[in-house]
Amino acid sequence: MTQTSRSTFLRAIGAALIAGAVSAPALAQQPAAGGSSPTVDAIRARGTLICGVNTGLAGFAQPDSQGVWRGFDVDYCRAVAIALFNDPDKVRFVPTTAQNRFTALQSGEVDMLSRNTTWTLSRDTSLGFDFTGINFYDGQGFMVKASLGVRSARELNGATICVQPGTTTEQNLTDWARASRIQFQPVVIERLEEVVNAYLSGRCDAYTTDVSGLAATRAVQARPADHVILPEVISKEPLGPLVRHGDQRFADLVRWVHFGLITAEELAITSQNIGQAANDARPDVQRLIGRSGDLGRMLGVDNAFMVNIVSRLGNYGQIFERNLVPIGIQRGPNALWTTAGGLQYAPPFR
Amino acid sequence: MSDTTVDPRYRRKPPKRPLRLSWADERVRGIVWQILVVGAIGSVIWWLWSNTVHNLEVRRIATGFGFLNREAGLPIAESLIEYDPTHTYFRALLVGVLNTLKVAVVGIVLATILGTLIGIARLSKNYLVAKLSAFYVEVIRDLPLLLQLLFWYTILQGLPGPRQALQPIEGVFLSNRGMKMPALVWENAHTAAMVAFVAGIVLTWLYARQARAKQMADGQPRKVWPAAVALMAGLPVLTWQVMGAPWEIDWPALRGFNFRGGMNISPEYAALLIGLVTYTAGFIAEVVRAGILSVNQGQWEAAQALGLRHGSVLRLIVMPQALRVIIPPMTSNYLNLTKNSSLAVAIGYQDIVSIANTTLNQTGQAIEGIAIIMAVYLSISLSISLFMNWYNAKIALVER
Numbered sequence: 001m002t003q004t005s006r007s008t009f010l011r012a013i014g015a016a017l018i019a020g021a022v023s024a025p026a027l028a029q030q031p032a033a034g035g036s037s038p039t040v041d042a043i044r045a046r047g048t049l050i051c052g053v054n055t056g057l058a059g060f061a062q063p064d065s066q067g068v069w070r071g072f073d074v075d076y077c078r079a080v081a082i083a084l085f086n087d088p089d090k091v092r093f094v095p096t097t098a099q100n101r102f103t104a105l106q107s108g109e110v111d112m113l114s115r116n117t118t119w120t121l122s123r124d125t126s127l128g129f130d131f132t133g134i135n136f137y138d139g140q141g142f143m144v145k146a147s148l149g150v151r152s153a154r155e156l157n158g159a160t161i162c163v164q165p166g167t168t169t170e171q172n173l174t175d176w177a178r179a180s181r182i183q184f185q186p187v188v189i190e191r192l193e194e195v196v197n198a199y200l201s202g203r204c205d206a207y208t209t210d211v212s213g214l215a216a217t218r219a220v221q222a223r224p225a226d227h228v229i230l231p232e233v234i235s236k237e238p239l240g241p242l243v244r245h246g247d248q249r250f251a252d253l254v255r256w257v258h259f260g261l262i263t264a265e266e267l268a269i270t271s272q273n274i275g276q277a278a279n280d281a282r283p284d285v286q287r288l289i290g291r292s293g294d295l296g297r298m299l300g301v302d303n304a305f306m307v308n309i310v311s312r313l314g315n316y317g318q319i320f321e322r323n324l325v326p327i328g329i330q331r332g333p334n335a336l337w338t339t340a341g342g343l344q345y346a347p348p349f350r
Numbered sequence: 351m352s353d354t355t356v357d358p359r360y361r362r363k364p365p366k367r368p369l370r371l372s373w374a375d376e377r378v379r380g381i382v383w384q385i386l387v388v389g390a391i392g393s394v395i396w397w398l399w400s401n402t403v404h405n406l407e408v409r410r411i412a413t414g415f416g417f418l419n420r421e422a423g424l425p426i427a428e429s430l431i432e433y434d435p436t437h438t439y440f441r442a443l444l445v446g447v448l449n450t451l452k453v454a455v456v457g458i459v460l461a462t463i464l465g466t467l468i469g470i471a472r473l474s475k476n477y478l479v480a481k482l483s484a485f486y487v488e489v490i491r492d493l494p495l496l497l498q499l500l501f502w503y504t505i506l507q508g509l510p511g512p513r514q515a516l517q518p519i520e521g522v523f524l525s526n527r528g529m530k531m532p533a534l535v536w537e538n539a540h541t542a543a544m545v546a547f548v549a550g551i552v553l554t555w556l557y558a559r560q561a562r563a564k565q566m567a568d569g570q571p572r573k574v575w576p577a578a579v580a581l582m583a584g585l586p587v588l589t590w591q592v593m594g595a596p597w598e599i600d601w602p603a604l605r606g607f608n609f610r611g612g613m614n615i616s617p618e619y620a621a622l623l624i625g626l627v628t629y630t631a632g633f634i635a636e637v638v639r640a641g642i643l644s645v646n647q648g649q650w651e652a653a654q655a656l657g658l659r660h661g662s663v664l665r666l667i668v669m670p671q672a673l674r675v676i677i678p679p680m681t682s683n684y685l686n687l688t689k690n691s692s693l694a695v696a697i698g699y700q701d702i703v704s705i706a707n708t709t710l711n712q713t714g715q716a717i718e719g720i721a722i723i724m725a726v727y728l729s730i731s732l733s734i735s736l737f738m739n740w741y742n743a744k745i746a747l748v749e750r
Contacts, residue, residue: 098711099707099708099711102711102714102716103716106409106411106714106716122712122713122714123714125410126410126411126412126713126714127411127714128409128410128411128714156607157606158605158606158607158608158610159606159607159608160527160607160608163425165424165704165707165708165711167711170423170424170425170708171423171424171435171712173425174423174424174425174435175423178435178436184425185427185527185608186425186426186427187427187618187698188425188426188427188698188700188704188708189696189697189698190695190696190698190704190707191696194696194697194698195698197507198507198698201504201507201508201526202507202511202526203507203526203527203617205607244409245409245410246408246409246410
């Protein structure tokens with residue numbers, strides 16, 4: 001604890017200074033007009049992708065008992081690594097807090113962030129990032145102890161609410177309270193473990209974050225049934241990977257890895273049947289697996305990159321099933337538009 | 351000293367040497383080296399600065415302090431001034447500065463009192479008192495402060511919920527939401543009484559000064575305390591009476607989730623204050639002990655031989671000499687306490703670091719945010735240093 005809290009602050013300073021000054025000359029070149037991408041060149045020269053993830057959120061990014069990172073966000077990092085190196089282990093995962101994630105990306109400490117980050121206008125512009133897509137449609141909710149007897153967020157007037165700082169969560173909470181004329185007492189703690197402890201100890205009546213985060217926290221409690229996630233969803237939280245603004249080639253690659261995973265699910269190509277996909281006569285499938293269209297080369301990677309990704313990680317639905325369904329998150333809005341009327345939809349892979 | 355007593359040898363100036371433009375001339379070498387060093391430092395700073403500006407531009411990261419006027423939208427749990435999320439970032443940061451000052455000022459006062467008591471106790475002839483103080487100092491100094499803060503915060507969180515709150519005294523409620531106390535409904539009369547109290551202190555001081563001057567003149571000690579009571583207690587009470595004697599108490603009561611009304615000391619503030627005070631008091635105790643031990647035993651004996659009582663010896667003879675040893679390291683301890691208050695982030699007390707961190711995260715302007723934090727701590731620390739240096743100069747041995 002000692003180290004982390006202190007180092008968060010120090011890293012913020014360090015990263016800010018490094019971003020501004022020291023490491024800058026190497027990263028400062030504008031991307032070449034044509035094929036090359038400075039980020040991809042740097043990753044290839046280094047031999048590993050450096051991916052910023054959460055410090056530990058069940059289902060999204062958490063090391064398992066062997067110390068291997070697992071989760072939905074982690075699989076997106078691995079997918080990009082497979083596209084570049086055909087090896088899911090050529091990734092170094094850097095745990096980032098809500099506070100230091102942006103400086104980590106701005107300063108070049110990480111190549112990309114895949115860390116429950118909400119796409120907003122100001123992050124896209126004044127922070128200097130590019131969001132490459134929405135891989136998880138989320139919304140902010142509240143969790144209370146079942147013993148409190150609260151059934152709706154509207155009953156929270158006068159309550160003490162635990163929240164993490166430096167996130168859209170904090171602003172949504174105040175916006176919602178103003179709009180619904182609810183008075184609340186905030187308790188603002190940076191570390192996820194500490195804020196959850198404050199909620200569990202009864203320091204707060206309610207804990208608020210994205211519903212996925214609430215489900216992940218609830219799932220790891222000794223008795224999940226003691227906690228209730230209230231039905232109200234008070235915000236839109238489109239989460240997705242992001243990269244530094246200015247390297248469109250790398251942004252394209254991360255974006256189309258995501259769309260490739262969706263396309264695979266749309267075409268019902270899974271890790272089990274992708275071996276037989278070469279025999280599939282559908283032209284869409286032939287393009288996805290790189291047997292026609294030369295699409296991989298346009299992105300600067302192997303034409304068979306989607307075959308490599310899907311055979312190891314599965315398609316979007318399989319990644320979702322493996323990581324998020326066990327902690328109690330259903331597809332909901334993240335179902336495919338084409339088959340289930342959800343929001344996940346890929347532009348034509350051609 | 352008048353001119354007549356000055357030895358003429360000290361007024362004689364050394365002979366002037368012409369400045370030769372040669373490497374052999376010491377002064378020329380000195381000037382050249384100074385220009386080189388200043389130039390090197392200047393160009394490093396310029397290089398860092400221009401690189402920063404260039405890279406911020408390339409990455410399209412916004413710069414400048416314009417964000418201070420934007421709506422903050424961040425919730426703050428406790429504030430000395432009126433604040434709600436519609437206020438600007440500037441006001442939010444101001445709240446943070448005041449919260450830092452609130453914990454630093456109260457912490458310095460309490461740590462000084464506690465530390466002095468423990469320091470004196472460690473010199474006690476009573477075995478148990480001396481050993482307990484020594485044990486306290488050793489344990490407190492050897493554990494990391496952050497650990498202690500988390501310890502206190504965990505303890506305070508372990509209190510029962512508001513519905514089962516402890517009530518040690520009528521109207522005072524202890525729960526994991528903090529300590530709720532009855533509060534006076536503040537009226538103009540109370541402000542006037544406070545002003546009268548401050549005026550009373552000033553008048554008492556003037557009176558005491560005059561009494562001392564008279565004692566110097568005729569050797570007769572004069573009683574100061576009747577005037578002090580009249581000025582510091584009588585004057586405020588009279589003012590309050592004249593202005594209608596308003597006396598309305600706001601009692602805390604459980605309504606819904608929390609207590610409403612009264613005043614509240616949050617667990618975050620309490621944990622931070624207790625942690626900082628107990629930690630810093632351990633260091634202050636050692637400083638005080640060292641100061642008292644630095645005064646020669648002969649001073650005690652000589653004072654006692656004059657017939658002074660124990661308290662008078664400590665107040666008139668020993669403390670003035672001990673303070674010269676105590677004050678300089680005390681300044682460092684005050685500065686440490688202030689800077690350590692930034693650990694508040696870990697336990698959710700919203701000081702300047704916490705609010706500036708959130709601000710830089712929401713606006714993405716890390717360099718400006720860090721600059722604000724540094725400016726705030728530098729201002730507070732320099733103020734403490736200036737005051738303590740002034741006080742140190744005041745009590746320093748006047749050499750004649």
